[in-house]
Amino acid sequence: MANHVPVKGVSFAVSNSIPPYFYADKKSGLQYDLLKAALATQNLAISQLYFSPNKRAARQVQTHNVDCLINAHPNIEGLFYTQSLIEYQNSVFSLSKNQFVINSIADLQAISLNGFQNATKYLGQEFRDMSRNNRQYNESNSQRSQVLMLFTGRVEAIVMERRIFEHYRKLLAHKIDTEQAISEHSLFAPAQRKIACFNDTLRMQIDEGISTLKQSDTIMRPSKLNS
Numbered sequence: 001m002a003n004h005v006p007v008k009g010v011s012f013a014v015s016n017s018i019p020p021y022f023y024a025d026k027k028s029g030l031q032y033d034l035l036k037a038a039l040a041t042q043n044l045a046i047s048q049l050y051f052s053p054n055k056r057a058a059r060q061v062q063t064h065n066v067d068c069l070i071n072a073h074p075n076i077e078g079l080f081y082t083q084s085l086i087e088y089q090n091s092v093f094s095l096s097k098n099q100f101v102i103n104s105i106a107d108l109q110a111i112s113l114n115g116f117q118n119a120t121k122y123l124g125q126e127f128r129d130m131s132r133n134n135r136q137y138n139e140s141n142s143q144r145s146q147v148l149m150l151f152t153g154r155v156e157a158i159v160m161e162r163r164i165f166e167h168y169r170k171l172l173a174h175k176i177d178t179e180q181a182i183s184e185h186s187l188f189a190p191a192q193r194k195i196a197c198f199n200d201t202l203r204m205q206i207d208e209g210i211s212t213l214k215q216s217d218t219i220m221r222p223s224k225l226n227s
Contacts, residue, residue, distance in 0.1 A: 008045070010067045011049075012049050012066065012195075013051075013057035013061055014069070015052065015057055020166075022070075037213055039206065040209075041209045042209040042212075044205060058076055062198065067198070067202060068196060068197040069196045069197075071193045082195040082196075082207040083194065084194050085193055085194070088193055093165055094185065095153075096183045100185075105126045108137075112136035113134060113159065114138050114146050114150075115138075115139045115158070117139050119159055144171070144172070146158045151176045
């Protein structure tokens, strides 16, 4: 009879709930399911998932109160990084009826634009410079509100992640007309999402699980909107 290998539980911290990647009220989401599958190949499992603001989430792992940090920023002292589990795709979205020509970040200068919270920290120097010179640029800590503002005409364009936009577009369909044609302006490279752990042995196990998952062609990449 084959020996049963016990499953080891691993605790994770992640920034506040980011549907459809993670849902705070249930054990599910695109990224949650991928992580669960990658861990299973190594006899690992998610024992606990803590939703915390970015700085607190990193501190939980640095102080060894939590094993690993999901969507870790680069070069956090004392942590060891896996390869990317999934890619996020930030884009600019506008109503097609406005016929904006947006082929570069410089083209955003003349329109009212709402970005996700701390977008200027994540989208590069050129975007940061644009935001400083665009008096109509603001950021929102609610991505639901961003989608509402776009479809109700309160802003001319928004910056957010593609799958998150799709999620809130469907969620708000009962409240506003989200069937309006949308133009997606792809100005940003895909953003890798890595996991960082305080224990390098555990990091190597998770990394091996991600490699196994990628070899099975299970990793999901964002698809362009068909609006």
